[in-house]
Amino acid sequence: MGVLDGKVVIVTGAAGGIGKECALLAAREGAKVVVNDLGGAVRGGDEGDAGPAEQTAQEIRAAGGEALSNSDSVTNMDAVKAMIAQAIDKFGGLHAIINPAGILRDGMFHKMADEDWDKVIEVHLRGAYNVSRASVEHFRNQGEGSYVHFTSTSGLIGNIGQANYAAAKLGVMGLSRILAMEGVAKGVRSNIIAPFAWTRMIATIPVKDEASAQRVDRMKNAMRADQVAQLAVALASSESKDVTGQIFAVRGNEVVLFDQPRPIRSMANTSGWTPRSLLDVALPAMKNSFFDAGASASVFPYDPV
Structure with a gap:
């Protein structure tokens, strides 16, 4: 018995990396899977290719699972509506969406092109x-x-050169929170994952110093996409009905639960x-509670488990 027996799941960005591992695992756990991927480059902006999504679907079918492919862009609402209809028409329902689809267009903010901002916001947040x-x-x-959406420590904590990505991913976090709040009474859940895993997106991050080289090596050698998929599929399961x-x-092999923004100190003046x-008074009094400007690597400096 799999944790997704009898369920229908859409997985976006499922031609490679985390998305592909989620699609393969969802199928092994009993789901009928719609494999969605535009088939484009990491930077986005091209017309894409239907082949990569179909390749993942073929792998699922070859292993005895049920899958069909979809190569539409998540940025096109009409196409997404058609993808939802495709799942319901072909498989008789839809129970979960795992949504890791994304692109990167990194650059220092003072040099960032408007197009690079717009494209990243469009793919991730839109x-x-x-x-x-x-x-x-x-x-x-x-x-x-x-819903299993994906955020990033670039948004939760911060990483230099990723202002567009950070803004989009923090926006997705806010969206997920409201989906969860509004869905409680109707059995609709939404959670979000910040993944550490070696994917083709991560491979595009430039290595400029020894510290960043070590960080990339840790990710490449000890943090895999299939490890992220385990939690994504668990959250997609109706057995996690109390998790939202x-x-x-x-x-x-480490699963981290993040806190969420709450007041930590206040000052009043009647x-x-x-x-x-x-x-003179309020800001100096709060200074010891300020957060520094360190990147996500300063919060997770240790080797992965």
């Missing part, structure tokens, strides 16, 4: 909106549905604050 909006009424009507609105990370009193 794409997450599209797959959620196109399916949420179906999920609500059937009283069951799970959470932020997780997967780092090798007479009201002025710029001068804020500079």
Whole structure:
């Protein structure tokens, strides 16, 4: 018995990396899988290729599973609606969407082209909106549905050169939170994963110093996409019906539950604050609670488990 027996799952970005591992595992766990991937380059912006998604679907069928492919872009709402309809028409339902589809267009913010900002926001944030909006009424009507969206420590913590990616991924986190809040009464769940894994997207990150080289080596050798897939498939399962609105990370064999923004300190002045009193009193008093400007590697400096 698999944890997804009898379920239908859409997996985006499923031609390679985390998406492919999620699709393969979902099928092994009993799901009928719609394998979606535009088949484009890591930077996006090309017309794509139907072959890569179909290759993953063929692997699933060759192993005895049920799968069909879809090569539409998650940025196109009409195409996403058609993908949802495809799953329901061909497989008789839809119960979960695992959504790791994404691109990277890294660059220092002061040099960032408008197109690089727009494309990353479009694929990650607009794409997450599209797959959620196109399916949420179906999920609500059937009283069951799970979204597994993907964020990044680039958004949760920060990484230099990824302002567009960080903004998009933090936006997806906010979207997932609201989906979870609004879905509680209807059995609709949404959780989000910040993955640590070697994929072709990660392979595009430039290595400029020894520290970044060591970080990339750790990711390449000890943090695999199939390890991330284990949690994604678990969250897609109806057996995790009490898990919603959470932020997780997967780092090798370690699963991390993140906190979420909550007040940590406050200062009150019954007479009201002025710029001068804020500079002299409030901000100095809060200084020991400030967060530094370190990147995600400063929060996760240790070797993966």
